[in-house]
Amino acid sequence: xxxxxxxxxxxxxxxxxxxxxxxxxxxxxxxxxxxxxxxxxxxxxxxxxxxxxxxxxxxxxxxxxxxxxxxxxxxxxxxxxxxxxxxxxxxxxxxxxxxxxxxxxxxxxxxxxxxxxxxxxxxxxxxxxxxxxxxxxxxxxxxxxxxxxxxxxxxxxxxxxxxxxxxxxxxxxxxxxxxxxxxxxxxxxxxxxxxxxxxxxxxxxxxxxxxxxxxxxxxxxxxxxxxxxxxxxxxxxxxxxxxxxxxxxxxxxxxxxxxxxxxxxxxxxxxxxxxxxxxxxxxxxxxxxxxxxxxxxxxxxxxxxxxxxxxxxxxxxxxxxxxxxxxxxxxxxxxxxxxxxxxxxxxxxxxxxxxxxxxxxxxxxxxxxxxxxxxxxxxxxxxxxxxxxxxxxxxxxxxxxxxxxxxxxxxxxxxxxxxxxxxxxxxxxxxxxxxxxxxxxxxxxxxxxxxxxxxxxxxxxxxxxxxxxxxxxxxxxxxxxxxxxxxxxxxxxxxxxxxxxxxxxxxxxxxxxxxxxxxxxxxxxxxxxxxxxxxxxxxxxxxxxxxxxxxxxxxxxxxxxxxxxxxxxxxxxxxxxxxxxxxxxxxxxxxxxxxxxxxxxxxxxxxxxxxxxxxxxxxxxxxxxxxxxxxxxxxxxxxxxxxxxxxxxxxxxxxxxxxxxxxxxxxxxxxxxxxxxxxxxxxxxxxxxxxxxxxxxxxxxxxxxxxxxxxxxx
Numbered sequence: 001x002x003x004x005x006x007x008x009x010x011x012x013x014x015x016x017x018x019x020x021x022x023x024x025x026x027x028x029x030x031x032x033x034x035x036x037x038x039x040x041x042x043x044x045x046x047x048x049x050x051x052x053x054x055x056x057x058x059x060x061x062x063x064x065x066x067x068x069x070x071x072x073x074x075x076x077x078x079x080x081x082x083x084x085x086x087x088x089x090x091x092x093x094x095x096x097x098x099x100x101x102x103x104x105x106x107x108x109x110x111x112x113x114x115x116x117x118x119x120x121x122x123x124x125x126x127x128x129x130x131x132x133x134x135x136x137x138x139x140x141x142x143x144x145x146x147x148x149x150x151x152x153x154x155x156x157x158x159x160x161x162x163x164x165x166x167x168x169x170x171x172x173x174x175x176x177x178x179x180x181x182x183x184x185x186x187x188x189x190x191x192x193x194x195x196x197x198x199x200x201x202x203x204x205x206x207x208x209x210x211x212x213x214x215x216x217x218x219x220x221x222x223x224x225x226x227x228x229x230x231x232x233x234x235x236x237x238x239x240x241x242x243x244x245x246x247x248x249x250x251x252x253x254x255x256x257x258x259x260x261x262x263x264x265x266x267x268x269x270x271x272x273x274x275x276x277x278x279x280x281x282x283x284x285x286x287x288x289x290x291x292x293x294x295x296x297x298x299x300x301x302x303x304x305x306x307x308x309x310x311x312x313x314x315x316x317x318x319x320x321x322x323x324x325x326x327x328x329x330x331x332x333x334x335x336x337x338x339x340x341x342x343x344x345x346x347x348x349x350x351x352x353x354x355x356x357x358x359x360x361x362x363x364x365x366x367x368x369x370x371x372x373x374x375x376x377x378x379x380x381x382x383x384x385x386x387x388x389x390x391x392x393x394x395x396x397x398x399x400x401x402x403x404x405x406x407x408x409x410x411x412x413x414x415x416x417x418x419x420x421x422x423x424x425x426x427x428x429x430x431x432x433x434x435x436x437x438x439x440x441x442x443x444x445x446x447x448x449x450x451x452x453x454x455x456x457x458x459x460x461x462x463x464x465x466x467x468x469x470x471x472x473x474x475x476x477x478x479x480x481x482x483x484x485x486x487x488x489x490x491x492x493x494x495x496x497x498x499x500x501x502x503x504x505x506x507x508x509x510x511x512x513x514x515x516x517x518x519x520x521x522x523x524x525x526x527x528x529x530x531x532x533x534x535x536x537x538x539x540x541x542x543x544x545x546x547x548x549x550x551x552x553x554x555x556x557x558x559x560x561x562x563x564x565x566x567x568x569x570x571x572x573x574x575x576x577x578x579x580x581x582x583x584x585x586x587x588x589x590x591x592x593x594x595x596x597x598x599x600x601x602x603x604x605x606x607x608x609x610x611x612x613x614x615x616x617x618x619x620x621x622x623x624x625x626x627x628x629x630x631x632x633x634x635x636x637x638x639x640x641x642x643x644x645x646x647x648x649x650x651x652x653x654x655x656x657x658x659x660x661x662x663x664x665x666x667x668x669x670x671x672x673x674x675x676x677x678x679x680x681x682x683x684x685x686x687x688x689x690x691x692x693x694x695x696x697x698x699x700x701x702x703x704x705x706x707x708x709x710x711x712x713x714x
Contacts, residue, residue, distance in 0.1 A: 050157060052091050053135040056098060057161040060133055064165055066382065070125055070504045079167055082129050096137045103130040125167065132162045192236045192245035198404035198472060203517055204414045205510040209246065211235045213518045226373075227542065227576040228254045228300040229523070233516045249281070249516075250380040253391065253575035256303035257621070258292035258374045260354060260366050262347025263314070270309040272316055273329050274379055274386040276479050276514040278488045278503045281379050283386055284327075289314030290351040295371045296622075302385055306376035309387040312338065313350025322430070323483040330390040330571070331433040331480045337584070355582050361617030361625070361708040363583055371621070373581050375572035388479075393570035394439035395420060395476030396520075398592045400453050400460035401469040416442055416449045417476060421515045425489060428481055439476060459595035462535060462555045471537065471551040473524045473566040473592065475574070479514035488512055521551045523577055524566040531636035531647055534558035534598035539639050541627040541661055542577040553596060558604025560597070567591035567641055579618065579625050580642060589641060609650050612697050614675070614705035615643035616659065623664050623709055631658040635697055643706070648697050655699070660692035662709050671695075672714035675705040 070079045084102045088095055104126035108119040114128060138156035194202055195212055202210040214232040235247040263269050270291045272284025292307035300306075310329055318327070325331030329352065339348040345367055354372040355363040366372040378385040395417075403409055420440050427437035442449035453460040462469070481489070489509045491501035498506035506512055526537040536556045540548040551566065568574040570590045573581065580586075598604075612635075618625040630639050634655040637646035648655045656679060659671050666685045671678075671693035684690035695707070 048092070049094055049137050050159060052094070053096055053137055053157070053159045054161070056089060056091070056096055057133045057135050057159060060098060060100070061131060061161065061163050061165075064131060070167055079129075079165075080125055082131065082165060094137055096135055099134045099136070101132040101134075103132075104128075105130065127167050129165045130162065131165055132160065134158055134160050190245040192234065192243045194236065194238075194243055197406075197410060198399070198401075199519055201404055201410060201413060201474070201517060203417050204411075205235070205418070206508045208238050209235060209507070209511065210238060210243075211516065213516055214248075226255045226257065226296070226299045226303075227578060228252060228302065229575045231518060235511070250385075251388075252302060252378040252385060253375065253572050254300045254302045254306055254378065255373060255375045255573075255576040255578040256294060256299055256306045257296040257371060258303070258307035258354075259295045259371050260348075260368055261291050261293060262345075262368050263288045263290060264347070269314060270311060271305075271386065272318070272327050273309070274381055274388040275326055275482060276485060277482075278485050278506075278512045281381050281386075281388065283381050284309075285316050285318050287314040287316040290348050292354075292372075292374065302376070302378055305385070305387055306374055306378070310374050310376045311351050313348070320483070325431075325433045325480055326482040326484075328389070329387075330392075332392065332436055337582075353582070357617075357619055357621070359619050359710075361619040361706075361710075363580065373578065375576050375578055375581060377572050377575075390571050391477055391575065392479065393475045393568070393574060393590050394424065394478045395441075396473065396566070396568070396590045396592045397442070397451060397476075398453075398471060398473045398564070398566045398594045399451060400471060400594070400596075402460075403452050404472070412449065413451075416445065417515075417517055418510055419445060420476070421478065421510065421513060424478060425481070425509065425513055428486060430483065433480065439478075453594040453596065456561055456595050456597075459561060459597040461597050461599050462553065463599040464555075467555040469553050471521070471526070471553050471564065471566070471594070473520045473526075473551060473568070475518050475520045475568065475590075477516050477518060481513070485512070485514075518575075520566070520568050520574070522546050522548065523575060524550065524568040525639070525641045526551050527565050527567070527638040527640060527645075528553075528596075529563045529565070530604070531638045531645070532556060533636060534560055534600070534604050535562035535564070535596045537564055541629055555598055555600070557600075558598060558602055559600045560604055562596045562598065564594050564596055565591050566594075569641075577626055586642070608647075609652070610648040610699055610701050611645070612648055612702045612705055613643065613645040614673075614703070614707060616707045616709075618662070618709040620664060620667070620669060620709055620711050623662055623669065625662075625709060627661055628659050628707075628709065629661040631660065632656065632697075646697060648699055650699075652697075652699065655697040656694055657697055658692055658694040659707055661688070663688035663691050664711075668712055670710055670712070670714055671707055672710050673705065673707045675702060676707065 064082050067077050067079045067082070082102055084100050086097065086099045088097050090096070103116060105114040105116055105128040106118050106123060107114050107127040136158040194200070194210070195214060200212050200214065202212045204210055212234055214234050230252050232251065233249045234245065237244045237246055261268070266288070268291060269286060269288040271286055274281045274283050290311045290313050292311065294303045294307050312328055316327060320326060333352055337352055339345055339351050339353060341349055347368055354366040354374070356366045356370050356372045358364045377388045377391050379388040404413060424437055424439050442451055450458065452458055460469070488501050488503055489512055492498070492509045492512065498504055503512055523542065526539045528535055528537045533556050536554050538549040538552040540550060542548055553564065567589050569585065570588045573585070616625045616628050630637055630644055632646065634652040635646045635648045635657065637644055637657060644657070646657065662669055662671070668683045668685055669691055670681065670683060673695060676695035678693060679696050680694040682690055682692050
């Protein structure tokens with residue numbers, strides 16, 4: 001009993017001691033955790049502060065790169081104002097000191113190297129600047145903890161970033177300005193190799209400067225029926241030492257399937273179009289306006305911004321009531337093509353009208369929620385592509401394959417282009433988009449220009465020794481010129497220098513006017529009259545990597561003249577090979593006629609007979625009617641921009657036309673016509689080569705013999 005009581009007392013004492021020890025251990029643990037949490041918080045704060053410091057340094061460097069002119073007064077966003085200095089910036093309650101150290105470097109043409117010394121005393125501006133940024137934080141800074149206590153316990157640190165900034169203004173439209181007190185431009189260490197004639201043509205701007213579109217064939221990338229085309233325009237200088245890159249402008253033309261939306265929330269809308277200001281493309285502001293969203297994930301990555309931004313309407317702070325065209329996607333669009341309050345769609349007021357395809361393939365006005373096809377031009381701005389104002393083709397010319405391969409021919413064509421553009425520029429004025437001038441044709445110039453094959457008298461000759469040739473077609477494009485841009489051009493026309501007129505480094509108005517000459521051979525539609533004989537010109541559907549054939553003239557049979565026509569849409573559609581997306585498509589087609597003489601002893605087949613023509617349409621989403629091709633027997637037929645045209649000889653026994661090259665996976669497609677009689681057909685949802693329909697051609701004059709691609713049945 002006594003032993004048990006003693007053992008119980010001993011156990012009780014031991015338990016109390018263990019509790020006390022546990023409490024001590026727990027308290028020590030809590031203090032350790034608190035200290036660890038404090039250290040972690042401090043470490044996290046230090047890490048965040050370092051990240052913010054790096055962001056500030058990067059933002060400072062990027063801001064320095066976005067200068068818009070080389071020289072400028074105090075406060076101007078100019079290259080010469082990138083200088084050493086110190087400033088303080090507060091973020092998240094922490095003060096950051098940003099110290100900039102700038103070192104100027106000058107290019108010496110004699111040595112081909114850079115140094116901190118000027119090659120001669122007349123040099124004003126540096127060619128490169130070395131920008132070193134030191135961002136410091138936390139030094140001597142205190143924080144209020146509560147009403148009575150302050151703390152200075154914050155980590156301190158410094159990060160240093162260094163970068164080189166060139167007088168080339170931007171990667172997308174870099175203009176080299178290695179200049180002195182005169183207009184002299186030193187050759188920078190950026191060599192350029194001009195393209196090869198006749199596919200690439202250098203247009204002379206004056207003062208040994210040239211402009212050319214870099215790719216002979218716009219790069220066509222297809223996904224289903226939607227197309228993305230790319231080309232660059234390069235300006236360069238030429239001297240005895242070689243060619244030097246001055247500027248590059250990167251363009252895209254893209255067609256997209258979109259869904260129409262009205263701006264109902266404060267964040268809805270899109271950007272105004274990017275426009276040319278004389279030295280660069282300026283990004284438009286965000287505006288609450290109707291917009292679209294991409295309706296298909298199997299299309300170009302650029303379709304998100306194309307669908308969103310290619311809309312008008314809304315009110316922007318940069319809109320100019322005296323120059324409304326600068327804020328529109330197509331300044332030349334008639335007022336009847338915009339939504340108004342009278343149309344009953346308040347959410348779409350101010351936007352240009354979009355259209356969708358009906359069940360019979362015709363265009364129907366699209367409203368909110370409808371799907372439609374859009375075509376956009378995009379330009380690279382500060383590394384990103386932005387929707388720009390629509391392309392506008394002002395001139396179109398075609399040539400035989402042996403033209404533009406000699407210097408004298410290049411000079412002749414270049415002189416015509418620059419003279420015609422200059423005359424066009426002189427005809428523009430305030431509000432000129434309401435009644436725009438036309439580009440003067442070669443034969444209408446003060447000194448008429450006669451290009452080869454432009455008339456029967458100088459037709460290109462085809463014979464057994466020259467039975468085929470690749471014809472070529474070129475388009476001359478001029479962007480909309482805003483009031484601001486035209487003021488700059490007028491200033492230079494009056495004798496002002498580029499610096500005086502706000503376009504540093506430019507020596508002539510031609511360097512400021514946004515025009516370019518583009519190869520369209522493989523995007524234009526080619527037809528010939530008479531159809532197929534004595535010369536036939538290829539007109540295949542546009543395919544990936546430009547593996548299709550267009551404009552290839554082949555001597556078939558017979559003798560005599562062929563009138564050969566190349567036609568393309570003057571806007572964005574001309575570079576995307578897309579079906580018409582609005583009812584005004586035909587009115588925006590531009591073409592050129594040239595002539596070929598078949599010099600053979602074989603008489604041609606009869607060309608008299610019955611004229612049969614019609615449109616080729618698609619009522620199936622994802623199936624482009626422009627891709628449909630034709631094959632005929634006992635008739636002469638051509639595929640046109642929107643359909644077909646045939647001549648059926650009077651004595652034809654069984655004239656037929658076969659349409660093919662239409663396909664959609666896992667769908668049965670049929671070609672239908674209310675006028676033409678089906679003679680045979682084949683359908684497949686897995687093999688594109690097994691889709692075709694053959695129609696009998698009537699032995700009478702028929703127009704409106706339309707063919708519509710439908711799904712499942714007619």
